[in-house]
Amino acid sequence: MSENVGRWLRDEIENAILSNEFSPGERLDEMVLANRFGVSRTPVREALMQLDAIGLIEIRPRRGAVVIDPGPHRIYEMFEVMAELEGLAGSLAARRLDDEAREAIAAAHKRCELSAGAGDSDAYYYDNEAFHKAIYAASRSDFLAEQCTQLHRRLRPYRRLQLRVRNRLATSFTEHCAIVDAIFAGDGEEARRLLRAHVGIQGERFSDLVASMATR
Amino acid sequence: MSENVGRWLRDEIENAILSNEFSPGERLDEMVLANRFGVSRTPVREALMQLDAIGLIEIRPRRGAVVIDPGPHRIYEMFEVMAELEGLAGSLAARRLDDEAREAIAAAHKRCELSAGAGDSDAYYYDNEAFHKAIYAASRSDFLAEQCTQLHRRLRPYRRLQLRVRNRLATSFTEHCAIVDAIFAGDGEEARRLLRAHVGIQGERFSDLVASMATR
DNA sequence: GTCAAGTGTCGTGTATACAAGATCGATGTT
DNA sequence: AACATCGATCTTGTATACACGACACTTGAC
Numbered sequence: 001m002s003e004n005v006g007r008w009l010r011d012e013i014e015n016a017i018l019s020n021e022f023s024p025g026e027r028l029d030e031m032v033l034a035n036r037f038g039v040s041r042t043p044v045r046e047a048l049m050q051l052d053a054i055g056l057i058e059i060r061p062r063r064g065a066v067v068i069d070p071g072p073h074r075i076y077e078m079f080e081v082m083a084e085l086e087g088l089a090g091s092l093a094a095r096r097l098d099d100e101a102r103e104a105i106a107a108a109h110k111r112c113e114l115s116a117g118a119g120d121s122d123a124y125y126y127d128n129e130a131f132h133k134a135i136y137a138a139s140r141s142d143f144l145a146e147q148c149t150q151l152h153r154r155l156r157p158y159r160r161l162q163l164r165v166r167n168r169l170a171t172s173f174t175e176h177c178a179i180v181d182a183i184f185a186g187d188g189e190e191a192r193r194l195l196r197a198h199v200g201i202q203g204e205r206f207s208d209l210v211a212s213m214a215t216r
Numbered sequence: 217m218s219e220n221v222g223r224w225l226r227d228e229i230e231n232a233i234l235s236n237e238f239s240p241g242e243r244l245d246e247m248v249l250a251n252r253f254g255v256s257r258t259p260v261r262e263a264l265m266q267l268d269a270i271g272l273i274e275i276r277p278r279r280g281a282v283v284i285d286p287g288p289h290r291i292y293e294m295f296e297v298m299a300e301l302e303g304l305a306g307s308l309a310a311r312r313l314d315d316e317a318r319e320a321i322a323a324a325h326k327r328c329e330l331s332a333g334a335g336d337s338d339a340y341y342y343d344n345e346a347f348h349k350a351i352y353a354a355s356r357s358d359f360l361a362e363q364c365t366q367l368h369r370r371l372r373p374y375r376r377l378q379l380r381v382r383n384r385l386a387t388s389f390t391e392h393c394a395i396v397d398a399i400f401a402g403d404g405e406e407a408r409r410l411l412r413a414h415v416g417i418q419g420e421r422f423s424d425l426v427a428s429m430a431t432r
Numbered sequence: 433g434t435c436a437a438g439t440g441t442c443g444t445g446t447a448t449a450c451a452a453g454a455t456c457g458a459t460g461t462t
Numbered sequence: 463a464a465c466a467t468c469g470a471t472c473t474t475g476t477a478t479a480c481a482c483g484a485c486a487c488t489t490g491a492c
Contacts, residue, residue, distance in 0.1 A: 003277040004475065006265065030444070040477045045444090049222065049262045050269035061219040062444055062483050077359035084304045085297065143293035220445065246474070256447045261475090278453050278474055 005039055009047035012037065017056055017067055018156055024069030028057065056154075072210040075158055079203025082151045083196045086132070089148055090191035093138035094183045101138035102184065108134045109180050116173040121163040124172075128163075131176060135183070135195070162205050172198075221255055225263035228253065233272055233283055234372055240285030244273065272370075288426040291374055295419025298367045299412045302348070305364055306407035309354035310399045317354035318400065324350045325396050332389040337379040340388075344379075347392060351399070351411070378421050388414075 013033070016022050033044045048065050051057045059065045070078070093101065108131040115123035132152065136145035162168055175198045182191040229249070232238050249260045264281050267273045275281045286294070309317065324347040331339035348368065352361035378384055391414045398407040 006475080007277075010269075041444090042476055042478090046262065046265045046475095049265045053226075053266035053269035059444095061223075063485090064444070074359055077357045080357060081301065081304065081360050081363060084300055088297070088300045141293045141296060143290055144297050147297060222445080247472095257474090258446055258448090262445095275474095279455090280474070 004043075006043040006046035006050075009033075009037060009039070009043055010050045013047055014051060014054075014056060017051075018153060020157055022067050024067050026067045028065040028067065030064075072207065075155070076203045076207050078151060078155055079158075079199065079206065082148070082155060083198075083200035083203065085144065085148050085151065086135070086199045087192040087196035089136050089139040089141070089144055090179065090183060090195035091188040092141055092144070093135050094186050094188040094191040096140045097138055097183060097186065101134070101140075104134045105131070105138060105180060105183065109176060112173055112176055116169050119169065121169055124169055125160060125163055128172065128176075135179075138183070158206055159202060161209065162202055165205065165209075168205075221259040222262035222266075225249075225253060225255070225259055226266045229263055230267060230270075230272060233267075234369060236373055238283050240283050242283045244281040244283065246280075288423065291371070292419045292423050294367060294371055295374075295415065295422065298364070298371060299415035299419065301360065301364050301367065302351070302415045303408040303412035305352050305355040305357070305360055306395065306399060306411035307404040308357055308360070309351050310402050310404040310407040312356045313354055313399060313402065317350070317356075320350045321347070321354060321396060321399065325392060328389055328392055332385050335385065337385055340385055341376060341379055344388065344392075351395075354399070374422055375418060377425065378418055381421065381425075384421075 013022070013028070022028065028048065030041045030044050030048070034041045037044070048057060048059060052059045052065070056068060057065045058068050093105075108127065111127040112124060112131050115127050129152070133145075133149065136148045139145060163172070175194065179191060179194045179198060182194055229238070229244075238244065244264065246257045246260050246264070250257045253260070264273060264275060268275045268281070272284060273281045274284050309321075324343065327343040328340060328347050331343050345368070349361075349365065352364045355361060379388070391410065395407060395410045395414060398410055
């Protein structure tokens with residue numbers, strides 16, 4: 001539990017939303033949440049205000065809070081922006097790479113290889129996350145790293161779906177290999193291009209998924 | 217005044233911070249703010265929680281809120297990210313341009329020409345903002361437009377300093393011309409490159425400014 | 433039978449009260 | 463004289479109380 005209840009609740013509710021425990025469009029009743037977590041309405045409200053500011057929920061005056069449903073199109077837009085930011089991170093990483101960052105990326109890449117080889121999509125999910133975070137760190141831009149991490153979190157639920165798609169694990173790892181090569185070679189533009197494609201393809205795959213579900 | 221006091225206060229305090237009325241590092245006392253705006257502590261706290269979530273202030277548990285001082289390096293990082301996002305917006309705008317967006321950009325560009333010609337840096341400041349917003353809108357990506365607008369706001373105080381630099385007005389407008397040409401020609405990659413440079417140079421100029429002040 | 437208006441109930445918005453921790457100063461000791 | 467410890471005061475964190483608005487249900491009229 002964090003130092004103050006409000007912040008703890010924010011994380012709790014945020015996780016509940018991102019893990020789809022609270023579905024998009026669902027109403028978040030302050031008293032229900034307060035009872036569930038055994039606190040009063042005050043810290044619950046503070047948590048909700050913060051989630052509203054972040055954009056995870058919407059508080060309509062006098063009408064309560066609902067979980068925002070980004071909708072397929074907006075999710076695609078988010079992937080599009082994410083692709084650009086990851087591309088920048090890769091480009092900077094290639095230019096600014098030092099031994100420490102190199103080791104971190106190599107280690108994360110190695111773990112991805114193991115979980116991809118084992119076909120363990122849950123394990124790969126986490127190792128993949130660590131791999132991308134290693135690249136953010138290597139960019140040596142704190143602000144960029146924060147922006148990427150935040151978007152990564154927001155897109156987590158939609159990304160997770162895709163690893164179950166046939167062959168995506170192997171394809172993803174192959175793309176990682178090329179990315180690592182480009183970064184280690186110091187080729188910033190190539191790293192940018194590859195990462196942009198690597199992330200962008202997830203947005204497109206997501207679109208395909210939605211389209212196939214809509215026409216089903 | 218917005219529909220509820222909390223949201224109104226958030227905007228009010230946010231503006232006060234962005235216009236440097238509250239300086240970086242300054243302590244924000246809840247009671248002082250409450251008295252100043254004639255409300256109780258509750259909505260003040262809600263506003264502060266939101267500003268904390270956005271990253272404008274930091275609330276240290278039991279020790280109060282202070283305005284975050286990004287520091288020159290982080291501001292440079294923010295310009296770097298902004299350059300990338302504006303580049304993406306320009307690239308999308310070039311590809312997706314329709315008549316309405318074309319008109320909006322042309323009109324905003326025209327106003328920039330007038331204020332630049334008059335050497336009116338205050339007017340140019342606002343016209344420039346409108347010009348960039350027209351490009352965000354032309355990108356037809358709501359999420360991207362929001363991200364750009366948010367960063368634009370955050371960087372406002374630092375951007376404003378620069379228009380006073382000698383010849384920056386004319387240079388900026390010249391860059392705008394090339395950007396408009398690329399977008400209207402449908403050349404996404406050129407628009408991306410030009411916008412990236414246009415925004416990126418502001419980060420570099422800011423760095424120069426800081427450096428010159430530090431060695432003064 | 434359907435639609436509209438009014439009333440009641442529920443939930444949010446703001447204020448206030450109380451509790452707990454942090455800071456600063458004073459006093460005592462080394 | 464300087465440092466540490468204890469205490470008072472001030473500020474934040476949480477709870478509770480009250481007020482106002484929204485929504486739903488009921489009742490009456492057309």
